[in-house]
Amino acid sequence: MQILENEPMCKHTSFKVGGPVRYFAKAETVKDLKTAMTLACEKSLPYFILGNGTNLLVSDKGYDGVVITLAGDFSTIEDLGNGAFKVGAAVPLGRFARTTIKQGFAGIHKLAGIPGTLGGAIYMNAGAYGQEIGNCCTMVTVLDDDGSTRDIATADCAFGYRQSIFQKNKATILSATFQLPAASAEGKAVADLEAELAECMAKRKASQPLNMSNAGSTFKRLESGAADTPTQIAPGYYIEQAGLKGQRIGGAEVSTLHANFIVNAGGATACDIKTLSEYVQQKVADKFGIQLKREIILLGEF
Template sequence: MQILENEPMSKHTSFKVGGPARFFVKAESLADLKEAFAFARDKRLPRFILGNGTNLLVSDSGFEGVVIALAGEFSDIAEQGVGLFKVGAATPLGRFARVALKQGYAGIHKLAGIPGTLGGAIYMNAGAYGQEIGTRCTQVVTLGADGNTHEYSNEDCAFGYRRSVFQKACAAHSADDAQAEIILSATFQLESGSLACESQEQTVARLEAELAECMAKRKASQPLNMPNAGSTFKRLECGSSEMPQQVAPGYYIEQAGLKGYRIGGAEVSMLHANFIVNAGGATAKDILDLSDYVKAKVAEKFGVHLQREIVLLGEM
């Protein structure tokens, strides 16, 4: 098990900001992970499980705790039957989606452009272009602070729009929190994407074309060339009484005239209003202050209350 002290979290987040983690641990096996839990407990420090850091804003003052990053055996993909896959939590979601696609399985192939890990995708119930990871998930296995593994059925996971039961179970926890859990793996039952009278080669080609279309849309509509953490705010379950239902947050932000608005080095993207980007030299405070400003202006103008999708870590 590798342990680093005062590791800059700016190296591990897509925003490229964030102060140091008191300890940064890379766990490549279940034994490592149990040792990391014990290490945090002995130090009496809170712990946080890190995926790819693509939906995370870490405080400029850092995190006075133990950040645990999974690797090694937690990156395995095992096919256990026809369309049945067991996938480690550290596996890049895009890698799993492409492995399944290459075998002609549909249902998650449009998620290949999401830059997070499988564990992070389960945690947030990641989705894009009409697909959500929780729809195809049949089981999630976690490790509890007690050293025992726990199994969750799809129903147990309580998947909803950008939410799951794991947002409580697997958040940053105090060292002695007996309820803390870590996602280890998830199992998926996928179905063939083949149409009638279509060969597997034709199915794969069609699914690849669908993915390519999604990737082209992502590239054209999102500021992928600038540090960001994806959508800043969750889609609204309903709009205001004067506005259409199920309107994306970017609509309100743009109508409020906030595209291009800056605080320090943080900017509301000119390409997609629901993205805050690090336009150069941004701090976590810049990004947080800008997101708070956007929330306040949208509420003032439309009576709509935006909710952040980005996870905050450390004292803000």
């Protein structure tokens, strides 16, 4: 197993920012993963499981702990037959979605444009265009701190909007099992799924700053909007109405294309990005009386 010391996290996050991590481990087997977790325990350090780094902001000071990224055995898709699949935590979500499309199964095909891994998608209950990863998940296999593995049924995963039980416990996601409906059962063919995916990808390209370093949506969808617009729950609406599109702090900018994206417009620091997100929260609260909640995970000391 490869273990690096003082590895710059700017190399491993979509924001392209972040200071060094004390130890960076690449685990390709469960044994590797246990070894990395043991290292953290022996050094009295916390550890963090890293996917594609697409929903993460790492402090400029770095992270005084162990970052573990999964590969190898965690990168497999096992076809169990009849629309059932067991998928490793390191599998890119787009790869899994496209695999199921080719085999004529629906349920997650609209998620192919999400740039994270399967583990990260389960952790956040990733979703887009009316689909969520938790909807078709039947079981999640995890590794506990004591080194034991166990299966957690979907009913016990507490899937909700951008949340799951894995945000509250210390279990490490190893894989997840899914049961997907056949496209034919919904009166569709593979070509229909591909067309729906293409439509979703076109919407992403037209409305999101994909050509700039970012971590996806900065803030979570609201449960209810402001007093005058209670059914308007898109954070981007309020950010734009507050006149914040194009607002900059250092190299961080509120996207001029989609207000719920903060982008690295060039030379941004993690501090710039965090400070700008807080500025946006304050301005929206002042104007509309609502509190935006960050969707992006912060790692390290800010």
